Amino acid sequence: MTYSRREFIKTAGLATVGSVIVPNMAWAANASPKRGSNTLKIGLIGCGGRGTAAAAEALNADPDVVLSAMADTFADSLEASYQNLKGKFPQKVQVSGKNKFVGLDAYQKLIASDVDVVLLATPTAFRPAHLEAAVNAGKHIFCEKPFAVDAPGLRRVMAAAQKAKEKKLSLVSGFCWRYHFPKRETFGKVLNGQIGNILTAETTYNTGELWYKERQSGWSDMEYKLRNWIYYNWLSGEHIIEQAIHSIDMLQWAMGDTTPLRVTGSGGRQKRTDKKFGNVYDHFALTYEYADGVKAYFSCRQQNDTAPSYAVELVGSEGRCLVDCRTGAHVITGKNPWKYDDETKFTDENAYKKSQSRSMYQQEHDELFASIRAGKPLNDGEWMTRSNLVALAGRMAGYTGQTITLDQALTSEEVLFPEHISWDTKYDIDIAVPGITPFK
DSSP states (O other): OOOOHHHHHHHHOOOOGGGOOOOOOSOOTTOOOTTSOSOEEEEEEOOSHHHHHHHHHHHHHOTTEEEEEEEESOHHHHHHHHHHHHHHOTTTBOOOGGGEEESTTHHHHHHTSSOSEEEEOSOGGGHHHHHHHHHHTTOEEEEOSOOOSSHHHHHHHHHHHHHHHHTTOOEEESOGGGGOHHHHHHHHHHHTTTTOSEEEEEEEEEEOOOOOOOOOTTOOHHHHHHHTGGGOHHHHOOHHHHTTHHHHHHHHHHTTTOOOSEEEEEEEOSSOOSGGGTTOOSEEEEEEEOTTSOEEEEEEEEOTTSOOBOEEEEEETTEEEEEETTTOOEEEEESSOEEOOTTOOOSSHHHHHHHTTOOHHHHHHHHHHHHHHHTOOOBOHHHHHHHHHHHHHHHHHHHHOSOEEHHHHHHOOOOOSOSOOOTTOOOOOOOOOTTTSOOO
């Protein structure tokens, strides 16, 4: 399949960031799910920590929702999640034994049940198939980031997102900062010209190392890798996609969701070199170039005992903007100075009030369920796939040491995730070496 950048732009469209609307949280009495009941049934696919938290937020988002089905590759993960949620929401968690689905095909069984909304929170590699299935079944969707580990998978996500729009299904992404009111206010000002034209940008996600699960007796090679999925690029996409994509998404937001033309940079394994860390890197450093000559400098790393940084800094013709996720700073300096603090009055007073009481994670679900109730579906597909593409191109540049255009990244035919896996599958991809690993 050939797929051009022009087709991508045409399919995705250009999301207007300023058009994000804070929903009216009053539930519409005449906007009921297809069964003719006001109760919305939720199904959770992926019962790890993020999935469990997403389910809790979904249950908090609407007074008349229940969790009716759960699916996970592993029975122990599902049961731990169930007990956690049942303890917090004894009335709203209504998952019978027959609606606890376990195994590599568990998602199919859940989607075939009578749920109205599915929460997709498995490792990244499974997202394209799960999203396609949910859209085909007519379910509303919360889709945790990221969305694909390779370009063929991303193109599947793009097509599914477009189909969701045509079917008038809500599709809300897990890019939580897009639902953070201080950032909405700050990036809204940037996009309205408060720092003038952006001349250059820097964004970072430099943090420590993450969890690791020791191999247990009886685990097959595939089970071990699935339980340590963040260390295999064919499951996670790499930490630039799985984690640091949040910083890339904020950069994309600030740039009006216009994709760069090309990216050049490097990456590697300096510290996290043990075999147990699979085939992923522990750092990337990249330069993105946009059509108007703007350059954006991006870096990320997962190394213990190193200086942390999680921020976006923009230099414009009339000022600067700093958004720091660690300190909470949202500051504009220069010709039109401004900063967010607890006394800041938002452009939308209702948004300001909600920002004081609802987390960005909760807000994602508040808006998802409000859109379903109102019959006005949200669809984040346009910009969420762009951010995944930009991160994917960055990984390709880091792996190969070459300059990679966004056209190349989009049309790549390299498939990282095998089409079929089982518990007996043995699968590995070599660690990439810049200057040796080719672009495919």
